[in-house]
Amino acid sequence: MSTATAFKPLSRNGMAARVAADIPEGWYVNLGIGVPTLVADHVPAGREVVVHSENGLLGMGPAPAPDKADPWIINAGKQMVTMRTGASLVHHADSFAMIRGGHLDLCVLGAYEVAENGDIANWATSENDMAPAVGGAMDLAVGAKNLWVMMEHVTKDGRPRLVERCSYPLTAKAAVRRVYTNLAVIDVTPSGFVVRDIIAGLSFEELQARTDAKLARPKS
Amino acid sequence: MINKTVQTMAQAMNGIADGATVLVGGFGLVGQPNALIDGLIEQGASNLTAVANNAGNSPESGLGRLIALGRVAKMICSFPRGSPAFEERYRAGTIALEIVPQGTLAERMRAAGAGVPAFFTATAAGTKLAAGKEQREIAGRTYVLEEALHGDVALVEAWRADRWGNLTYRSTGRNFNPVMATAAKLTIAQTQHMAELGEIDPEVIVTPGLFVDRVIHVPYGDPPRDP
Numbered sequence: 001m002s003t004a005t006a007f008k009p010l011s012r013n014g015m016a017a018r019v020a021a022d023i024p025e026g027w028y029v030n031l032g033i034g035v036p037t038l039v040a041d042h043v044p045a046g047r048e049v050v051v052h053s054e055n056g057l058l059g060m061g062p063a064p065a066p067d068k069a070d071p072w073i074i075n076a077g078k079q080m081v082t083m084r085t086g087a088s089l090v091h092h093a094d095s096f097a098m099i100r101g102g103h104l105d106l107c108v109l110g111a112y113e114v115a116e117n118g119d120i121a122n123w124a125t126s127e128n129d130m131a132p133a134v135g136g137a138m139d140l141a142v143g144a145k146n147l148w149v150m151m152e153h154v155t156k157d158g159r160p161r162l163v164e165r166c167s168y169p170l171t172a173k174a175a176v177r178r179v180y181t182n183l184a185v186i187d188v189t190p191s192g193f194v195v196r197d198i199i200a201g202l203s204f205e206e207l208q209a210r211t212d213a214k215l216a217r218p219k220s
Numbered sequence: 221m222i223n224k225t226v227q228t229m230a231q232a233m234n235g236i237a238d239g240a241t242v243l244v245g246g247f248g249l250v251g252q253p254n255a256l257i258d259g260l261i262e263q264g265a266s267n268l269t270a271v272a273n274n275a276g277n278s279p280e281s282g283l284g285r286l287i288a289l290g291r292v293a294k295m296i297c298s299f300p301r302g303s304p305a306f307e308e309r310y311r312a313g314t315i316a317l318e319i320v321p322q323g324t325l326a327e328r329m330r331a332a333g334a335g336v337p338a339f340f341t342a343t344a345a346g347t348k349l350a351a352g353k354e355q356r357e358i359a360g361r362t363y364v365l366e367e368a369l370h371g372d373v374a375l376v377e378a379w380r381a382d383r384w385g386n387l388t389y390r391s392t393g394r395n396f397n398p399v400m401a402t403a404a405k406l407t408i409a410q411t412q413h414m415a416e417l418g419e420i421d422p423e424v425i426v427t428p429g430l431f432v433d434r435v436i437h438v439p440y441g442d443p444p445r446d447p
Contacts, residue, residue: 053392054322055248056392057391057392070391071249071250072250072390072391072393073391074247078248078249083391089391089392089394091326091389091394091396092322092326092395092396093326093330093399096322096323096327097327099323100323100343130307130310130311131275131310131317133299133301134298134319134322135321135322136322138324138344138347139321139323139324142342142343143323143342143343169347170347171347172345172347173346173347
């Protein structure tokens, strides 16, 4: 691997902006807790995208100004949020009917690993976790029309997260359509990972060197 | 005259037995019927199975306190992190855990309330949470058989209620409360506000009184804003 090239991995906000750029107007979108939540801040002003929070809020807005905070309005990450004009409230079974019934256009989740067949592992790091916590991840992964994953390309100690086969317990099988990392955007296709674009200054070979599974070049 | 309102917590909690399955509303800190949980602690029932999204939060209040006092033998939930009392008992092996995906948890209670004994869902297919469950391929996709989840008791928090037990909720305080209200033999609601019968617009009632057995008025704080 060459170390001579200069490239700058996307920041979390940079990744969020990259995801947001690909969300068309009119889509109903669930953003997973953690980093995917940032995507909402990067949807261009004037583009109407409706954000769903699985605790029963459709039409979630940004965090409130300190003097407008309402403790009754929280998101799935239990942070205080606001309701946009046009928002609606439902109970949990109806909220998950939106998810499980295939009514959401998109869900963006974080993950530990994504496999080349679209398997996702994002809820448990070991078969022996003391108290496993799944939340709504399994429902979201199988229910949304499109599942995109947003994650760092490699772990903190440099291990690839895009793998031939997940080593952690699965959240769902063959569910991921596209992966946005801090280095590239990669589609999951019937023939495996296909690179859509790579950040400036990083070559295809260098990206492959940071990836466990085989990557295909984008069709030009 | 139908009057489901009760004046004391002892009346509200009357008859809850040891070993009962108790559905507890709330998501995070919002919509949790903490006064009812305090009432249940006072009432004394133990060896309970508790069903909630989380396994409580602080060991000082609500479900976390019920667990800290050793009254819950089994927890059925989707997200038990962030509850020191649960984690301590889980490590010690003194509380059982059934982990259920959040949507499956809600749907199992909706099924219970609707007289549906079981249903197939794609959620958890091919994962370890489907272990030991029937999986079936339907139209080319794999589904998991999940059974209805009935409660002996449901504890819910409402925003407004009338003497028939008609309920409304506040913002995201709705969450699991309306689903749980349908799924138990005995549904007990605490409410911030009491309304006269007929005062709540039928168009906005979320839980019709048919699902509710007892209502107790617990105005536990200034509302953050008008309803």
